Amino acid sequence: MSNAPAPTRRMNMIEAINDAMRLAMARDDDVVVFGEDVGFFGGVFRATAGLQQEFGKTRSFDTPITECGIIGVAVGMAAYGLRPVPEIQFADYIYPALDQLVSEAARIRYRSAGQWHMPITVRSPFGGGIFGGQTHSQSPEGIFTHVSGLKTVIPSTPYDAKGLLLAAIEDNDPVIFFEPKRIYNGPFDGHYDRPVQPWAKHPASEVPEGHYTIPLGKAALVREGQDLTVITYGTMVHVGLAAVEELGVDADVIDLRTLIPLDIETIEASVKKTGRCVIIHEATRTSGFGAELAAQIQERCFYHLEAPIERVTGFDTPYPHSLEWAYFPGPVRIGMAIEKVMKD
């Protein structure tokens, strides 16, 4: 938090994201924001509210409903020299844009040997826990971490969201910026049957009003302990923290914040210290990012491990609507994994 200027203001995650875009647009005329319902209305989650009014219709505008077109146009704008920040309304809708992301945005610096680069930040709400059914709940980050040339960023607090989004927009490579929509309005401990908590009570809702960045590729150690390492990101940071407290385990909890580039140093130091590791993500299990983490940890920390690494994830089914809370990797599933790792 060293480069964070005063004064600060209480913000929820949406406000922090909105504030980041407003600042980026004020600082750089080349930053443009667009997507479905993004302009006049300000986005279905209000993330772009007020931007068109403040910066005009050519800086923040509505688009046709074609994700392939939205990202394709962003690539062309970046080739011209703009710094586009397109929104994909839900991460579940991103698949029609895959060719433009995977074969184009991610590859253009490489295939043109640096003649062109793609400073594009694709913002998209992701994850479940809002009764969104299978088309408004997915966590497809593993698809993008598998692609060379893309960075993948997932914030877990308003403070991080603003600093990471500013860093992403200022980055000269394409960034997939997934916003955990379950925690837009407040952190979530995983107990869906308890009252919703607002961000106002969380220290990370104290957000500097000015410009600051959080470097991409740096994880945050959000809880320090001796006996266990919990590695997670997004909504699951809060769920994991709550589970650790409830179980009374003295755990390091690492919020990755950036999946690619991965802060493997922070992970390695923690696991070598604790010897036990639980990885938590909401995304489906098989070939998920947790598999990559487990592989890298055993490559580096095998002789420090006291127990097999456990993955706590969504199940390999589509995200169910009515059975959402049976699907969600909540306190029970996390608890079982932690107990298992601690017992061995």
Add this chain to the structure above:
Amino acid sequence: MNDSRRSNRPPLSLHIPEPPARPGEEADFSDIQVLPAGVTPRPDSSAEPHSMRDLAFGLVRVLDDDGQAVGPWNPRLSADAMRAILRNMALTRAFDDRMFRAQRQGKTSFYMKCTGEEAVAVAQAHALDREDMCFPSYRQQGILIARGHPLVGMMNQIYSNKGDALKGRQLPIMYSSPEYGFFTVSGNLTTQLPQAVGWAMASASKGDSRIAAAWCGEGSTAEGDFHAAMTFATVYRAPVIFNVVNNQWAISSFAGFAGGEATTFAARAIGYGIAGLRVDGNDALAVYAATAWAAERARTNNGPTLIEHFTYRAEGHSTSDDPSAYRSAEERVKWPLGDPIVRLKAHLVAIGEWDDARHAAMDLEVAESVKAAQKEAEKNGILGHGMHQPFETMFEDVFEEMPPHLKEQQAQMLAERMRKWPDGSQGPR
């Protein structure tokens, strides 16, 4: 299955398109209506798209059968300008012939000619401003040649040699050159169309005066990106020209598999409220005139244009293709719209500005310059004969700054080289 069929209804049947002629059969172009040159009207470049729908079903032609330039689309180019187009078409053809042969000689992995389609890229490059941005597909080498890109540089790319500006990373002919307004060619089809729209939107939003142009084949108009691009272009009236090069064949699939049996490709514009022109793609003057019209339209904020260039792919899709396996060998000679070089030459001869001797001298001159460039390029190496790029460059330009995991993999790769060449030479360069 039959149980589910209602007995009082006729059975459905599925239509699978079939081209008019297959190998061994007589070429059949009877379904192509060749309108006479000069009959297609030329609206004002600011005309409303709905007022010019007929043009999507017509055929803009300037050069008639007697080699005269006729009608409202005649761009009235100077003889010098026409000779420059002629030479660039001839140079493109000579370049293609030479590089095709280089591939057959094992000097590179792959090549794609544009034989018979030279008018499209070359005349268009002449009609556009030098600063306009091109988002080409893989058969528009004529743009680079007409804009004066050094042939040696193009060949270096084809050979992936140590002079290759793209560091040997791209399949031959997937050129890229910001300096020549030529966006990096993708192998994934029509991705460049929405990109061209985005570039054009950016240019418009910045109050720039440059426009964008994009090319794709008729086959790939079936891609979703094509339709996304058309929608974006019409919504924002982007200053962009879409060029559908209808060369009748998408590898082995005839235009019918992209919907060509049902309508023209220019008519795709109508549904989007975009100006659509259908042009004789083997008539360099018609191509020039249509492009200049669309450029003027774009430059005056009257929005996008879709041009269908009606032409014929005279040779295989690429060096990996053998068209004798799927189409009539007669097609090339029977193509009703002739050859773009022969036709422009005939016009220049007819108006007394050219003759056979000068043409022969030009052919010799372009062949010599291609040959000289090839000799020069081969000094930088040919594909498969030594590693032309330092190994570690493989990891550069994935990101602006190399992240730790790539540094690790780079070290691994260098360790592999040391195992293979323990003397530290890293093998042949």
